[in-house]
Amino acid sequence: MRKKFIAPLVVTTALITASLPYNNVLAVQPDHQVENQMVKQWNEKANVPLFVKEKQAVKRSSTSADDALNYLQQNKEKVNIKNPKADLKKNNSAKDELGMTHVRFNQTKNGVPVEGAEIIVHYNVDNEITVVNGAYNEDIEASKLDTKPTLSSEEALQVAKSSTHAPSTLDQVPTSELVVYPFEGKNHLTYKVNVNFLGDEPGNWYVFVDATSGKVVDQYNAIMDAGHFKTQTGTGTGVLGDHRLLHVTKSKGEKEGTVFQLADYSHEGLDGIITYDYSKNYLELFSNKSAAFKSEFAEPAVDAHYNSEQVYDYYLSEHGRNSLDDNGMPIQSVVHYGDNYNNAFWNGTYMVYGDGDGEFFIPLAASLDVAAHEMTHGVTSNSANLIYRFQSGALNESFSDIFGALIDDSDWEIGEDIMAPAAVADGRTSLRSLSNPSKYPVGAAYVAYGNGEGMYPSHMDEFYDLPANLDNGGVHINSSIINHAAYLTAQDIGREKLGQIYYRALTQYLTANSDFSDARQAIVQSAIDLYGEGSAEVTAAAGGFDSVGIME
Template sequence: MKKKIFVPILITTALISASLPYSNVLAVQPEAQAESVTAKKWNENANVPLFVKEKHAAKRSAVSSADALSFLNENKTKLNMKNPQGNLKLKKKETDELGMTHFRYNQTKNGIPVEGAEVLVHYNEKNEIIAVNGTLNKQLEENSLDTTPAVSVKTALETAKASVDAPSTLDQLPSSDLVIYPFQGKNHLAHKVNLSFLGDEPGNWYVFVDAKTGKVIDQYNAIMHADEIKTQKGVGIGVWGEHRQLHISRSKPERGGTVFNLADYSHEGLEGIITYDYSKGYLEVFHGKDASFKDDFDRAAVDAHYNSEQVYEYYKHEHDRNSLDDNGMPIQSVVHYGEDYNNAFWNGTFMVYGDGDGEFMVPLSAGLDVAAHEMAHGVTSNSAGLVYRFQSGALNEAFSDIFGALIDDSDWEMGEDIMAPAAREGGRDALRSLSDPSRFPVGAAYVPYGNGDGMYPSHMDEYYDLPRDLDNGGVHINSSIINHAAYLTAQDIGREKLGKIYYRALTVYLTPDSDFSHARESIIQSAIDLYGEGSPEVAAAAGGFDSVGITE
């Protein structure tokens, strides 16, 4: 077994309780019960954060990063931290609608950020610190590490490009950050390179190049399966023949004439909702000669543009979130991608939709839940940052499915509007089901890693112990367990409250390395924040997880 580097930080509603035994708060994992906190083995499928609770909170003098760090320093022994004031760097400060303030810190070593290691400190509206959670790399706290790179950023970029066979011309500028990357029991100084491109084999690759040796340590594809301009009204017809009211804009190119663009700048504080065409192999704003988009070629773009605005409106009205990053970033979609391409994905910048093959799928932009799913990946990328592997990756996919079903609220299925008539006739009327996951089979390659039934799992008893090279360790497969927990909770409290609880957990409590156990506790804590201890909403949040075998 590989040695576990990250040590969970206790979460508390005040000063850490020393009397509560750790074993009482460890969740049952799919393979085996976790070992003691100080001697856990490395298990990438079961990184279990701890939550410890206490009834009383001590009032602090101020709500500030300096005060939060002072609190951590005062309690570093109980928190099992060595030097929080010296090793934690503020990443984000947020105040939510409940008046709570949250400080999110990244662990550092010699000023270099540690990948995936984050600590959060939460204040209530009375200036009381009520919770601390996260993960910490204890090896780095206790041992020295040379953090002077011997390999240049330029060399690392070239190595990364070669390792993923990236095209010579990228759609977006690559980025590189110097980080400390824990991998297979060792801490590496690494250049974290992000390469994003479309083309025949689209990628949103993260490649970790050893900054000492120049060799690739690890890599994964985080594709998540997008003159004065004045906005005016337009119309269009969608994939299934729906008449859509659209916000579009008009421009006058240098070559003369007037074109009408699927580009919406009508929302204050939002950089725009823009839809692109990729049918020629490059990005071009989707446009026409007039304000009516009713040709067959237009239909996929009409739905992508219309659905993007619906999803934007949901987050704005339900959660007061301004776009995917909560800071007005443009919402961008790409249609007519690939040939007979039965997929859609979020590449870190765009929602990208294939046209389907007409046999199994129609253009994937037809599904409001598909658009909501891809845009939720953008929300996750800009909040919890759930790493797209194993349980954290399954949570990433689950939150996208859940918000897809909340926004397209006609049922609890995913992708019912993108299935072609032939697929429906053959019994495949959706991609996944939150209400009854086992209604659909998984791919043949996944079957040997489950319980033999070969269906999507609804319970931890049916968990697929997949290797990292199959579905990134089961991100699309095991997500259905979390999906079903959310569905069961919604049967007791409704969609609106479910959305508020899960959104809060995603944006306030979850961290990049969170697993199913941490998700349970984060969601329960979110329900407590919103509705109070002992409320029906808290019972429903816990009950959903209990019913799928994710227990305390």
């Protein structure tokens, strides 16, 4: 029996003013220009893509990390890594449902991990190494970077909290890790500090603090916008009037008497599906005097609770995945966030839903595809962990959109159920479209970075070359190219096979810095693993990318 997860009922919050743009998963793009744009400096030796496919694989004695390292050492010229045994450290190893084993390594410098540099060695069911992929930083390998910090991790944490204007009390325990961070053409020894908090400007900040000078090298907000307890059956009414059957918990308090809470502990091996209210600017379990949640105030909570279970069931039944981390972590939602808040996001711990302003959005918890989008960010965070910037960030967003459309399978739109009447009357019938991305315009601030037409892109010819401080380099905009590739593939092989292929690519092949080209290779290879070389599924997977201009 797993220990039940009981989250804190009250979390101290404070007004937050973020020092970088707050990035939303489902927000309408801003129409203002941003000054002091970050200029990217290209370093061709940093994060060199690696994809080696063995045409005549040799049977190995085992599928251990030691064997994988031996293979890399023996084939160091082929994989272009000078000293794998010295520079690679095992991250994890896992066998999948096909009997294939995937061994992951992080690149290190003098034992310090290199941010975003990861190598995966893939064994087939016959213990043969078939593919090696990932990214390696040749520049760091050859450098003489000093990896001894003079700053302490505690000092780095204080710098990070100050830089992000974090409140004194954080929602999650902050983490700090010494890493080598390639940024703007230089390699820095930094502490990678994560601070997480809610409030008027919620944050899931990653701050890279120079381990010698104490200065902030880089930072970004990775908010990804969306006793004994006995669980019993309850009912509720959703935002759109849907009747919902719910799993709820009956509890007796000293003052309030018997109450029913949106806390579901009915799933074996899962630490609970729990829904919170944030209307008082702190978290408390959503409660009701009866097991029938029928008030207008309860409607968003009913939908959030119900939709969370639907998404959980999809990942479990279709992919054998037990919650977002595949280890039964609690699935937690927060409703009534903010004042007329037009967004939903994943903050690394919770799915958080605003109530909308009634003009553009109704309560965002009403939409199953929004819940699936936000929860898939949690799946991504616990698998490929795609960095939330530029093409890797666009992939992060795209996988959330794709699985949102697969789970809410009535159409290929995202957010069609949460558009307010005024928005629909104005022609905005959904947030994004996988079938026809260019039906909607991007914000005015983004137009100059595209082909001039100002619409969401469907092809690499329409790619938006955005700086880092505009939509984190285009994570919500350029994602529509991958969205459209997936849609085109599904027209040939159907939704179920598309989901199998894309899930495998996300969880077994992609790494933190993967770009669109890496995604093509990972998705085609996943189709080969599942359906065989030369199959119709492989042709369809490759064809989707061909059609949007992402070639070999």
